[in-house]
Amino acid sequence: MRRQLNTLYVTTEGAWLHKDGENIVMDVEGETKARIPVHMLESMVCFGRVLVSPPLLGFCAEKGICISFLSSYGKFLARVEGPVSGNVLLRREQYRRSEKIQEDLEIVRNVLKGKIFNQRAVLARAMRDHGAGFSTDGSDRLRYALLRLKRIGEQLFSIDEIDILRGMEGEAAQLYFSVFDLLIRVDNSAFRFTNRSRRPPLDPVNALLSFIYTLLTHDCRSALETVGLDPAVGFLHRDRPGRPSLALDLMEEFRPVFADRLVLSLLNRRQIIERDFRTMDNGAVILRDDARKKVLIAYQDRKREDIYHAFIDEKVPLGQFPFVQAQLLARHLRGDLDGYPPFLWK
Structure with missing residues (x-):
């Protein structure tokens, strides 16, 4: 390590x-x-x-x-960055598998399994910690989302079409974010969340999510390059010029546990408040400079937290998880592992 x-x-x-x-x-x-x-x-x-x-x-x-x-x-x-690291044979295998992704969907299924499992874990933790504080309607919505996410996760390994799997990922994300507002326990209309908006973020919660996702993408890209993989050639995300598709694939498992829970902690503990944001002329909402520094400090602190990794059977700082998963993916592509083991938060 x-x-x-x-x-x-x-x-x-x-x-x-x-x-x-x-x-x-x-x-x-x-x-x-x-x-x-x-x-x-x-x-x-x-x-x-x-x-x-x-x-x-x-x-x-x-x-x-x-x-x-x-x-x-x-x-x-x-x-x-400096010279590209890694074995050219590893990258060739990555490109070969990416080009034939329709014939071998195992990596995509396991990435989605990790993401959906961790989304359910975040919602279940909220039910366990704050269940008594939810209204009847809120509890019903959370239970429905948990049940539907479980069923989507169970259906993944019976699907043989990449586009259908991508559609299921989109449905899972929509379900998850449809109840995300219930997890924000701050009584402030400025922090109400109705849907995910990205380019640009149109409310404070989306601004915070987008900012932390950017940091996480950076860390995942660095991890992939460290083990010798090309962060631009992915499996779940389609290749596009300038898009780090494999980094986006890798971060899917970490979004709920790392990024989303950090956003909830910052808001629910009132470390980030309404005046930490400003609205631009085009409607985009961004963090002010001082608030951005607070988020960066919290992000670095979060990376130092130890979390148990079931596959390697040891506790690892959360900041090393992208590197661990990138190593496991590289080992799978080399043939050292039969499958890519996703990160499952428990």
Whole structure:
């Protein structure tokens, strides 16, 4: 198991990052604000107008530290990384399996099994923790969603069409988010959730979900590249220029447990409040700078929590789960494992 390293998030507009020996230095308006030893980092994420010196770009590429650039509200813009790692034979097998996905749906079924199982686990935990506080209608809606998600999960392995499986994933997501509002225990109309809106997010809950999904995508992409897989060529998600399809496949299992539960914790514990958001002229809702920093701290704290992984039979920091699952997927593609074992949260 690799040592868990850190991701450096730079959110200060106008920051200038440069190299000083084996350190990354951040200057703001000519004043040094931070100095980070390189050996502590595995990646950097820069939000908004952040400048990086060419020597630092080259240095990070040599050290295997990828740098992602996002807009101020979390939209992915670009990524700088060093030479591609991994075995070319592994990637060839990945491409072969992806091209023949209709003939071999096992990976897709297992990814969806993990996602739907974990969606049910999140809803069941809410029923167990807050069941007495739900109205009769709310309890009925949750029970129906749990029952329907269970049936969808049971039907996965009897389906032999990739498009039908994708449709079932969409139905499961719609069911899950149709009751997501019940899990938000804050009595504030600003945090009511009716449906998932992405580009752009149109309410605070969607803004928070989208922001954390962006962070999780970054981590999944890094994990796949670390084990030598191509994050752009997936199985569940169709290939599109600029889309990290395999990273999106990998993160499906983690969305409910990692991202969605973190959103609920931030809202229900009132760590994030209404004034932490602002609405743009086009209707998009984004996090303010100070709130974004709070979310990043909570995200890093969440990554340090130990969770039991049933397949490897040990507790692992949640931040390492994308790396563990990427390793298991690589082992399956190489033929070392008969199937890809999804992450199931219990």
